[in-house]
Amino acid sequence: xxxxxxxxxxxxxxxxxxxxxxxxxxxxxxxxxxxxxxxxxxxxxxxxxxxxxxxxxxxxxxxxxxxxxxxxxxxxxxxxxxxxxxxxxxxxxxxxxxxxxxxxxxxxxxxxxxxxxxxxxxxxxxxxxxxxxxxxxxxxxxxxxxxxxxxxxxxxxxxxxxxxxxxxxxxxxxxxxxxxxxxxxxxxxxxxxxxxxxxxxxxxxxxxxxxxxxxxxxxxxxxxxxxxxxxxxxxxxxxxxxxxxxxxxxxxxxxxxxxxxxxxxxxxxxx
Amino acid sequence: xxxxxxxxxxxxxxxxxxxxxxxxxxxxxxxxxxxxxxxxxxxxxxxxxxxxxxxxxxxxxxxxxxxxxxxxxxxxxxxxxxxxxxxxxxxxxxxxxxxxxxxxxxxxxxxxxxxxxxxxxxxxxxxxxxxxxxxxxxxxxxxxxxxxxxxxxxxxxxxxxxxxxxxxxxxxxxxxxxxxxxxxxxxxxxxxxxxxxxxxxxxxxxxxxxxxxxxxxxxxxxxxxxxxxxxxxxxxxxxxxxxxxxxxxxxxxxxxxxxxxxxxxxxxxxxxxxxxxxxxxxxxxxxxxxxxxxxxxxxxxxxxxxxxx
Numbered sequence: 001x002x003x004x005x006x007x008x009x010x011x012x013x014x015x016x017x018x019x020x021x022x023x024x025x026x027x028x029x030x031x032x033x034x035x036x037x038x039x040x041x042x043x044x045x046x047x048x049x050x051x052x053x054x055x056x057x058x059x060x061x062x063x064x065x066x067x068x069x070x071x072x073x074x075x076x077x078x079x080x081x082x083x084x085x086x087x088x089x090x091x092x093x094x095x096x097x098x099x100x101x102x103x104x105x106x107x108x109x110x111x112x113x114x115x116x117x118x119x120x121x122x123x124x125x126x127x128x129x130x131x132x133x134x135x136x137x138x139x140x141x142x143x144x145x146x147x148x149x150x151x152x153x154x155x156x157x158x159x160x161x162x163x164x165x166x167x168x169x170x171x172x173x174x175x176x177x178x179x180x181x182x183x184x185x186x187x188x189x190x191x192x193x194x195x196x197x198x199x200x201x202x203x204x205x206x207x208x209x210x211x212x213x214x215x216x217x218x219x220x221x222x223x224x225x226x227x228x229x230x231x232x233x234x235x236x237x238x239x240x241x242x243x244x245x246x247x248x249x250x251x252x253x254x255x256x257x258x259x260x261x262x263x264x265x266x267x268x269x270x271x
Numbered sequence: 272x273x274x275x276x277x278x279x280x281x282x283x284x285x286x287x288x289x290x291x292x293x294x295x296x297x298x299x300x301x302x303x304x305x306x307x308x309x310x311x312x313x314x315x316x317x318x319x320x321x322x323x324x325x326x327x328x329x330x331x332x333x334x335x336x337x338x339x340x341x342x343x344x345x346x347x348x349x350x351x352x353x354x355x356x357x358x359x360x361x362x363x364x365x366x367x368x369x370x371x372x373x374x375x376x377x378x379x380x381x382x383x384x385x386x387x388x389x390x391x392x393x394x395x396x397x398x399x400x401x402x403x404x405x406x407x408x409x410x411x412x413x414x415x416x417x418x419x420x421x422x423x424x425x426x427x428x429x430x431x432x433x434x435x436x437x438x439x440x441x442x443x444x445x446x447x448x449x450x451x452x453x454x455x456x457x458x459x460x461x462x463x464x465x466x467x468x469x470x471x472x473x474x475x476x477x478x479x480x481x482x483x484x485x486x487x488x489x490x491x492x493x494x495x496x497x498x499x500x501x502x503x504x505x506x507x508x509x510x511x512x513x514x515x516x517x518x519x520x521x522x523x524x525x526x527x528x529x530x531x532x533x534x535x536x537x538x539x540x541x542x543x544x545x546x547x548x549x550x551x552x553x554x555x556x557x558x559x560x561x562x563x564x565x566x567x568x569x570x571x572x573x574x575x576x577x578x579x580x
Binding site for chain 2: 079087107116124142261
C-alpha cells in the first residue's frame with residue numbers, strides 16, 4: 001500500500017512540474033509557431049510559411065540592430081568590469097580611511113531606481129551631445145550596472161584571505177601588480193557572474209535605448225522590436241518573429257552560463 | 272628590508288604602519304583604484320538623482336525652471352490621476368504574495384532532488400533571460416480577446432467558452448493582466464532564491480525529524496518554512512522593487528499605461544509626464560516619490576539581511 005501511495009504522489013508531483021514546464025515554455029513555442037505563419041495563416045490558425053521572416057528582414061535592419069546591441073552590450077560590460085574590479089579591490093582589500101563611506105555610497109547608488117534619475121540624465125547628456133551616439137548609451141548602461149557589480153566584487157575580494165596579498169608583497173610586488181597578477185585571475189568566477197548578469201540586463205533593456213538611441217542606425221534590437229507595432233499595425237506574426245530574434249542571444253547566454261547567473265543572484269543575498 | 276618589515280607588520284599596529292612607505296602606497300592605490308567607479312557613479316547616477324531632488328521643487332520644462340517649493344508636491348498629490356497611479360502601485364503589491372507562494376511550493380518539490388530536477392530548474396528560470404518587451408508581446412497574444420487569443424482558446428477547450436474576458440480593454444482589469452504576466456516572469460527568480468535558501472538547511476535536521484517520525488508535510492511547515500524566513504523576506508523585497516521600478520518596458524508595450532490611467536504605475540507616470548507631456552518638473556517630483564519608496568524598501572532589506580548575521 002505504502003509503495004503505491006508513494007508512487008501516486010510522485011506521479012502527481014511530476015504532473016504538476018510538467019504543467020509548470022508547459023506554462024514556462026509555451027511563449028517560446030508560440031513565438032516559433034506564429035513566426036512561421038503569414039498573417040492570413042495566423043487568422044486561419046494553420047499553415048506554414050516563411051513570409052513573416054522575409055518581411056521582418058525587410059521591415060527591420062535586423063542584422064544591423066543585432067550588431068548595435070552586441071557592440072553596446074559588450075562595451076558596457078567592459079567598462080563595468082574595469083571599474084568594478086578596480087573599485088572592488090580598493091574597497092575590499094585596500095581599505096583606507098574613507099573606503100567604508102565610499103562603499104556605503106556605492107550601495108545607496110544600487111537603490112536608485114532608473115526612472116528617478118533618467119530625466120536629468122537625459123537632459124544632461126543631450127546638452128553634451130551624447131544622444132544618438134553609442135558612447136552615450138554605453139555611459140548610461142555602465143553607470144547603471146556599476147554599483148551592483150562593484151558591490152559584488154567588493155564582497156568577493158573581502159572573502160579572499162589576506163595572506164595571498166601579504167605573500168606577494170613580501171616577494172616585492174607592489175599593490176598595482178598584486179591586482180593585475182593575483183587579484184584579477186582569482187576573481188574570474190565573480191567577473192563571469194557580473195558579465196552574464198549585465199549581458200542579460202543590457203541586452204533586454206528598452207528605456208535607455210528608447211531615450212538615448214533614437215535614430216534607426218543606432219537602435220538596439222530591443223528598441224527595434226518595440227517599433228514593429230507602429231510600422232506594421234497588428235502584424236502579430238512579425239511581432240513574434242522579432243521577439244524570437246531579440247530573445248535568442250540572451251537565452252543562449254543564459255543556457256551556457258546559467259550557473260554564474262544563479263550565483264550572482266545568491267551572492268546579492270549573502271550580506 | 273624596510274618594505275618587508277612594513278608588510279609583515281601591516282595587519283597589526285596600524286598607527287605605525289600608516290607611516291611606512293608600503294602603507295602609504297596602499298592608501299594611494301586604494302584611492303586611485305576607487306576613482307574610476309566613483310567618477311562614473313558620481314557623474315551619471317548621483318548628480319542626476321540630486322538634480323531630480325532639486326527640480327522636484329520647480330516647474331521645470333526641460334529648459335527653464337522656477338522654484339515653486341512644496342507647492343510642486345501639493346499639486347502632484349492633489350492630481351486625481353496621480354492618486355490613481357499610487358492606487359495602481361498599491362494593487363501591484365497584491366501580486367507579490369502569489370509571486371512568492373507559487374515558486375516556494377515548486378522549490379519545495381524540486382528540493383527533494385527528484386529525477387530531472389536540474390532540468391526543471393533551468394526551464395523555470397529561463398524567463399529571467401527574456402526581455403520585458405518580448406514578454407509583453409507574448410502576453411498581448413495571450414490576453415487577446417479575438418478567436419486567436421490563447422486565453423480564449425484555453426477557456427473554449429475547457430468548457431468555459433461562455434466566458435471571454437477582455438482584461439486589456441478595461442480600465443479596472445488591465446492591471447490584473449500586467450500582474451499575471453509579472454507573476455509569470457518573476458517565478459524563476461524567486462524559485463532560485465528559495466532553492467538557494469533550502470540548500471543552506473542542514474540535511475541532519477531533516478534526518479532527525481524523520482527519526483522523530485515527522486511526515487513530509489510536517490517537515491515543510493515546521494522546519495523548512497521557518498528556516499526560510501530570511502529568504503522569503505528577500506524575495507518579497509526584490510519582487511516589490513521589480514514591481515515598482517522594472518516594469519516600464521512591459522507596461523509600455525502591453526498596455527501603454529491604459530486604458531485611461533488603468534495600468535499606469537508610478538515609474539510609467541514619470542516617463543509619461545517627462546517624455547510625452549513635457550512636464551519635466553512633475554516627472555521629477557514623482558521621481559522623488561518613487562525614489563523614496565524604493566529607498567525605504569531597500570533599507571528594510573538591509574535590516575533584514577543584517578539582523579540574522
